[in-house]
Amino acid sequence: MSDSKTGILAMIGACMIWGLSPLYYKLLTNVPPLELLAHRTLWSLVTFAALLAFQGRLGVLRETLRSPRAAAILGFAALMISVNWFLFIFSVQIGRVTETSLGYYMFPLVAVLLGVVVMKERLGRWQWLAVALAALGVAQLTWGLGAAPWISLTLALTFGLYGIVKKRLSTGPVVSVTAEVTLLSPIGIIWLGWLHSHGQGVFGHDLRTSALLAFSGLLTALPLILFSKAAQKISLSTVGLLQYLNPTLQFFCAVVIFGESFTGYHAVAFALIWLALAIYSWVSISQDRARRKSAATSLAEAPL
Template identity: 35%
Template sequence: MSAPEDERPKSQSGSPTSDERIGLTAGVAAYVIWGAFPIFFHSLEPTSALEILAHRIVWTGVFLAIVLQITGRWGWVGELRADPAKLRRAWLAGLLISINWLTYVWAVGADRVLDASLGYFINPLLSVVLGVALLGEGIRRLQVLALTIGAVAVVVLSVGYGEFPIVGIVLALSFGFYGYLKKGMELDGLASLAAETSIVWPIAVIGLAVAFATGSSTFGHDNVGLNLRLLAAGPITAVPLALFGVAAPRLTLVTVGILQYITPMAQFFLGWWVFHEEMPPERLAGFALVWLALVILTADAVATIRRNRSVRPDAAATSARGEGRAPARR
């Protein structure tokens, strides 16, 4: 199949535009912060995953409200009211990111950081599937090979563990579809995150109120350090998501897929070397297959970008020669 065109504007020299550079910088920063998340969430023990999720949503909403009030950026409210399609996307995005957050926090607390890293390793492969299925992008032979190897890796991990790697699959699916929805919302990073958070915020407030009423909450007691860390869950959550919101509309799915490697690599080494999770041969074999698939996918993406950039100057030169040619005599 022919390679899909990268329709984002390039400068005349073929280098990335300033818009792309902003997207790339924001994307790298977001994935580095996400990669360090296991350290932060381990520090929130013994708080339950559900309470951590509620704190993340509530304090993210408060943090964003302060930022938006200072900057006067409330125009997105009118945009959502005037566009039911955008509002539906915001509802779905809020639901998906809540599922992603809850699954991830539970995985870290259950000493399954390696399982969480698997989900984000699978994510670039899922980006290809979403690009083909939902955006009509073409699929090439090497991409098919990478997806096939990725599927085999899931089978190897399932057989080796004796169970389907549900944590990794849920994380990959929820964040993959979340990224797809973000591309269609056409809101800037803070606005899109504020829209998603505002939708699930009332539910989180009710959840915390119930936890306080029943005495099951770990917040507000004598552990000042834990209280401050739970409060910090807001900005720590908001900053990388806002950065991702800036990056996603400015980058192709291929580029986003490549940047996504940063987070799972950091999580993988944290799970293995810092938190000392088990690495039996079958788990390592499964990860090795996923890495092989990602190497193939990356090589194909780089080759496609180079091919597209070399074709465009040739096409432009041919067009210029055609326009300058004298008309044929009749």
């Protein structure tokens, strides 16, 4: 199988796991969100640390955490991803998966806007149009429902900030995520210790719940590994397009499987954001093709 096909299959696998993960968290509605977040953090650390140990790369993790600059960046990234994880878990438990889907659809456009504000990047007219359409979708949903879609906005913003700070790190995704959960783990251990000391912890009370909690580590690690593999083998524009499979599957879970409310205001908001994403994707693909064509031309004209 070619590298391109392998990369596409790996990306589809990662997005299917992310997109269908609400089904998993729906099985754990008996576990409070903070407790579930603490378990996800700890079991992720166990899984990632075992993977790095198998690869003989634990030393890279230690060196990364010893760097004050890297530790500061990773600390902020850990805060952003923990808020993102908690809000996602909480949203699934209270039946708001439609809003998580909207948030992850909005993420690429929020990331573009953050790039303008934080990284001083410049956008073309079509990219500004995409951002404006997304903003219009959020505005009409806010007007129609009488409240802003805070879950969607917070998910998109925290993931966007997470992505921006991670660009400042030279370490790979597995090492950096392991470092993040390493920094978060003491908080998780203290919280779980307090719960169990007061007879409130759920782990160990029944095999099903305990096994599902332990599985959260693999559920976090596997799609990240697949995503990393895909990013090495296919273009960024293809990665970007395939990523929309994640919120699409979340949307399917919310409306078809969970039967969540989907009003006309939701329909208009989603339509505007889908149109914005279509424009954004078209621009991204065009720019990627232009870069590859320019690189091929420069290579062909280079003196031997």
